[in-house]
Amino acid sequence: EAQVTQNPRYLITVTGKKLTVTCSQNMNHEYMSWYRQDPGLGLRQIYYSMNVEVTDKGDVPEGYKVSRKEKRNFPLILESPSPNQTSLYFCASGLRGGELFFGEGSRLTVL
C-alpha cells in the first residue's frame, strides 16, 4: 500500500533529551516535508526536501534538524527539545504539482 509512515505516533519526553521522528515513504517521491500543527495555527512547514541531500528551511525551522540521505526517508531531529515544541507533527511526500501525501501524525509532548 502506498503510504507515508511516521514513528513514533506518540511520545512523551523531557526537556533536552534528543529525539528523532522517522518518516518513510514508498511512493518514490522526490519531495518530502515536515509540518507542525498547533491549535488555531493550522499546519506550519518546518523543513522540506526537494531531493536526496537537498533540504531547506520552511516557516518554523528553529530547534529542528533534518537529513535526506535516501529518497524514502526524511527524519526530523530535535537535538534539545523544549516544551514549546510540544505539538502534532506531520510528514508529507509529494509530486510536482503540489499533491501532498501525509502521514498519520506524531503527537509529541515535551515536559
Next chain:
Amino acid sequence: AQRVTQPEKLLSVFKGAPVELKCNYSYSGSPELFWYVQYSRQRLQLLLRHISRESIKGFTADLNKGETSFHLKKPFAQEEDSAMYYCALSGFNFNKFYFGSGTKLNVKP
C-alpha cells in the same frame, strides 16, 4: 508575508444546503492554491487544486486574484462532507507550503 486565512473555525449547515468555506491569501507572487480535507480518523488528503480546475465530490473553488480568495463551494452539502478543511498555498515550484488554520464543516441531517 505569505499567509492563508480561513476566518471560520466552524461552519454548520443542514444537509442539502449550499456551503461555502472561505479562504483568503496573501502572497508576493503567483500562487498555487489547494484545498485539503481530513475526514474523521483519516489522513489529510488533497481535495482539489486550482491548476486542475476540476470538481471533486461536487466541490469547486475559484481563484479570485483581485480579492485574493479561493473559496470552496458545494451547492448541496451531504453528511459525509463533515470534515476539517484546510486551504493551502504554494509557489510555482511547489516547495514551500502555507496552510490556513482550518474550518470544521458540520453537516447536520
